[in-house]
Amino acid sequence: MGKTKMDSRHLLVCALLVLITTIVYWQVIGFDLTNFDDNKYILENPAVLAGLSNATVRWAMTANYQANWHPLTWMSLMVDTDVGKLATRLFDVDLGNNNAGVYHFTNLLLHIANTILLYLLLYSLTGSRWRSLFVAALFAVHPLHVESVAWVTERKDVLSTFFWILTTLYYVKYVNRPSSKPYLLMIAAYALGVMAKSMLVSLPLVLLLLDLWPLRRLDLSADRATVKASLHSLVAEKMPLFIIAAISCALTVWAQRAGGAVGSFANYSLQVRAANATVACISYVCKMVWPSNLAILYPHPGNSLPVWEVVGACLLLVAVTVAAIRGARVRPYVMVGWLWYLITLMPVIGLVQVGKQAMADRYTYVPLIGLFIIIAWAVPDIAIARSKARAAVAAIAVVSIAALMVSAHHVTGYWKDSITLFSNAIGVTQGNSLAYNNLGSAYLDVGQPREAEQMFRKALIYHPEYTDAAYNLGNAFRDQGRDDEAMAEYKVVIAACPGYTLAHDNLGILLAQRGKLDAAIAEFRQTLKINPNDAGAQSNLRAAIALQREGH
Secondary structure, eight states: OHHHHHHHHHHHHHHHHHHHHHHHHGGGGGOOOOTTTHIIIIITOHHHHHOSOHHHHHHHHHOOGGGOOOHHHHHHHHHHHHHHHHHHHHHOOOOOGGGHHHHHHHHHHHHHHHHHHHHHHHHHHHOOHHHHHHHHHHHHHOGGGHHHHHOGGGHHHHHHHHHHHHHHHHHHHHHHSOOHHHHHHHHHHHHHHHTTOGGGGGHHHHHHHHHHTTSOOOOTTSOHHHHHHHHHHHHHHTHHHHHHHHHHHHHHHHHHHHTTOBOOTTTSOHHHHHHHHHHHHHHHHHHHHSOOSOOSOEEOOTTOSOHHHHHHHHHHHHHHHHHHHHTTTTOHHHHHHHHHHHHHHGGGSSSSOBSSEEEOGGGGTTHHHHHHHHHHHHHHHHSOSSHHHHHHHHHHHHHHHHHHHHHHHHHHHGGGSHHHHHHHHHHHSSSOHHHHHHHHHHHHHTTOHHHHHHHHHHHHHHOTTOHHHHHHHHHHHHHTTOHHHHHHHHHHHHHHOTTOHHHHHHHHHHHHHTTOHHHHHHHHHHHHHHOTTOHHHHHHHHHHHHHHHHHO
16 A cells, blocks of 8 residues: 555656646747757758668768767657658648657657656655655756757757666666666666767766765775775776776767867867866856856857956865865765766866857756755755744745746747747857857848848857858858859858868859859869769759850
């Protein structure tokens, strides 16, 4: 009878978590795909658009497309493509432009699954239902997590986290009842997780933290020899995970270097990276407490960070870390939660700079769990053990979740289309050349080239060497019938970046339209010299040669 009651409580908790998550995120089902990576991941990716097959699975396992190696993420998007095609064929339903609703729905389902699994994991670790519920609720509706859910490209976030939590659940089962089955399932789940996103490389270290608390398999108060022997045994136990993590790191470095995503030290010195990483660590905590001015991209400050801000952030990090470690005997969850935050943030903090962002909301999807644990366990422990105090803590928790739901629902609304998304980014950040460029591209897509031109010009003010913005400015001129200006802009792009095939091709098209077939053919041939498989350039070259022959 007791077990039935326990199961029914779990069902009620899970139903509540599903409800609050759905209230915040259901709107994404009607959203478009963005013109920032969603187009590259899906709309311009023949493998994903082809659906799941032997050929596309082989591609997923071997590709470094978009400077990433995450075959499971590619395959999940391929399945969505198949589901969208099947639903359209069988039920004639409107799934949004390019079946965007299917991709969004899967992200939402994975986030809901992650929320429920997180609750079950924490409950299995601690036996505390309400604190586990509070952490899961914070995870479900915190505005910093909107980016991971509402952005289809971040399928890798929600998918990899599913396997992160599953790996940890199997680890807990193994610890409670050691046997080969949960151990092997743990390894398998972890391998699948790193195939969705390499950020899981820090998970073996987090499992060691859980050995400290709440599993209490490692007692730091014991004598040094005992601690050393225990630590050696626990590390050896996780050695298959460390090996998988090392392989994942190697594959990630290969993919990102091959894709040109890793910023060189010429662009970002080690000193600049370290300074930005230190400030970002504190900035994420601030945004957790007060999630305002959230944007899809925060421009990297380069070497412009004030010295006082860097030094202050560094001192604060050191102080909190030292305090957490010193207080570990009394409140071990503070040390575990804080180190969870720092360790899981380390792969994406910017010491290895990937992209042009200073920080990103999506990077907090797993790290904030550590801080949520601190809040959920520390606040009730510090509060006076009286019924009124407990009631006050419970009331504050409910109000906090409700407020976060309202904020997250509002932030989610920014993701409905690219114009709304990048207009918001421009409004809450400074000098955001990428946001201006993508907003301009969105205006071009809806046939507003004059508005697009203004955005591209602003992007070039903040980043004069931004070849994508210069190329897009040429497109805006072209769409307004200002062909001379368009050709001049394409030539500027080609001079700055001779391998920019789109500029060669578009310049060739405009030259052909003016009857300058020799020059047009030269541009098409240059495109094919750079990319022999460019189908558009091949077609344009054949057409130009045919016109040239007709003229003769």
